[in-house]
Amino acid sequence: MVCFNFGSANGICISYFLLVISCLFPLPSVAKSVNETEVQIEQAMQELLSGELRQWQQQSAIKQLDFNVQIKVPSGVKRLARCQSQPTFNSANGLPIGNVQRKVSCSDQGWSLFVRAAVDVTARLPVANRVLKRGEVVTAADLEWRSVQLGMSDKDLLTQSQQIIGQQVLRKIRRYKAIKAVQLSAPQWVNIGDRVIIEARSNGFYANMPGEALEAGGEGQAIRVKNLSSGKVIVAYPLAPGRVATKF
Template sequence: MKLKIFTLMAALAAALIPAPLLAANQDLSRLEETARKFVAGELAQRKARWTIGRVDRRLAVPACDALFAGWAQGARQTGSTFVDVSCPSLGWSLRVPVSISETRVGVVANRALRAGETIGPDDVRLVDMPEGSATQTVLGDLSLAVGQTMTSGVPAGGWLRSFMVKAPVVVKMNQRVKVLAIGEGFMVSADGTAMANAAAGDSVPVRMGAGRVIRGTVREDGAVIVVF
């Protein structure tokens, strides 16, 4: 008798469940493939190796005709991270684990460089950086090195780090410089004397002819810009 009652209750429950909930469950392999295609597109321009993890096979959601994949909110795009695959029409979302191992490149000196030298294009090259190395301060682009001035020496084959280089001085102390005063609707030029060494983009004090000292920003051509 108890078995008959249980069977009857199960049949009634099934009859009361809306039809969409009785639909086939989502193929989780297809869901993982959607995540795989998304990551492949996202990392196509990066030197990275990656693997897609498996979704827990105990999970079950209704099958969806239009899956959408994107990085999980707040997730990093490197290391151990996640992609969310969702079905907007049915309102569900599952998280797929992703492991990304990225090959970084760094700037290496082709020859021994001394403090005060200006780095030329033949002085440096890019090489792959080994995993796990202390890479945080290593320059990752040749444009960050070429044309810069060394603040300390580095042997041939050594990594160039951010604290080893600085922008070259374009204005020297006691050098005569052109000062351009720029404001709304006007520009006036005059000559002055720089009171310190400065690189492009630096702020430098300039003594004008009447003895007044002003401060402006050094341009790459050595002119000093004062904005009013």
């Protein structure tokens, strides 16, 4: 197209020329610029991690669980064809908390790659309202419920107060932090060197005698005890602080 006029007419001619060119050679649409494979992987991993967290919430009877998942797909995914079937992910141990990495594969297109995600999780859990030191036995007064931000190291958490009350502290428990199973154990009812009462029962027969614990133990644990009446060493099981029983 040729224009002989100048000024505003020239501007009109140029605009008309660009309009014609855009019709003959349309620009790529914004929708098409979005990589379908990237979107597919993001959606699949989002569903996977969300499902794992919801399953943990249900199994652990957690009333309130909030989380945010940010998927980080590598730039190389733009060169991959969209998976015609559902992408598959490798299995992983533990909860998807903090920095997570999973391998995703597509069998029909023959590709696989690693995808990362940043997962922020907050759960309402029973926590200690004071520092609990090694050897203390946890009481109901030591606990309260709070929303706790969880990290990568927060595994095997205790989510119910009945799992905690009455247990003995093995590792220091910090105030308002999630409590882990490895931090607690059944209380030690008998310590090495303790004087104990040995109880024996069988077919209506009952007897008790003094003894000395040669090992420490909690409820149901087998420990060696010396019968101070006979001098014999026997195996007994703690029943309560200062009391053990033999089994026939």
